[in-house]
Amino acid sequence: MMTVLAGAVTCCSAALADAGIDTVGLVTGGVAAVVRDEEAAVRGKMMSVLDPCPAEHHGEIVAAAVVAYVEARDEVAEVWMKGLAGDAEQTERLVERAVQAAAATRGVLEDAVRENLGMKFPELAEAVGGRDVEMEG
Numbered sequence: 001m002m003t004v005l006a007g008a009v010t011c012c013s014a015a016l017a018d019a020g021i022d023t024v025g026l027v028t029g030g031v032a033a034v035v036r037d038e039e040a041a042v043r044g045k046m047m048s049v050l051d052p053c054p055a056e057h058h059g060e061i062v063a064a065a066v067v068a069y070v071e072a073r074d075e076v077a078e079v080w081m082k083g084l085a086g087d088a089e090q091t092e093r094l095v096e097r098a099v100q101a102a103a104a105t106r107g108v109l110e111d112a113v114r115e116n117l118g119m120k121f122p123e124l125a126e127a128v129g130g131r132d133v134e135m136e137g
Helices: 002-018 038-043 088-120 122-128
Strands: 027-036 047-050 060-070 075-083
Touching (some): 002 027, 002 060, 047 088, 060 088
C-alpha cells in the first residue's frame, strides 16, 4: 500500500504541472522498506529494498518509509513511516533510501511533463528543438 501512496504523490505533482499551477518544483514519491527475507531470517539479517512489492518478497516487511521529495530544492516535503526500522540511524538510512527511489522517479515525471507541454504548445517545442534552453538576463 505504501507504493500506492508514493505513486499518488507523483501523480498529484504531474496533475499540478498539467494544470499550469506554479510550484517550487516537481514532487516525486519514493518508498523503501526493510524486509526480513525467509533466507535472511535464518542468518538474522534484514535487507533494504526500494519500491517493495509484497508478492516478490516472501518474507515479512518490517518497516517502510514513503517520502515526497522536491529534488529542485533537495527537500523532503513529507515522510510517512510504517513499522519499526530500528534506532534513529537505521530510520534515517531507510528515509535516505526512499529519497533515492523518489529521485529515480523524477526523470520519468520530467519526460512526461515535457512531452505534455510539447503537445499543448507545439510551437514552443519546435522553437527549442525539444532541448533545454539556457536562461539569459
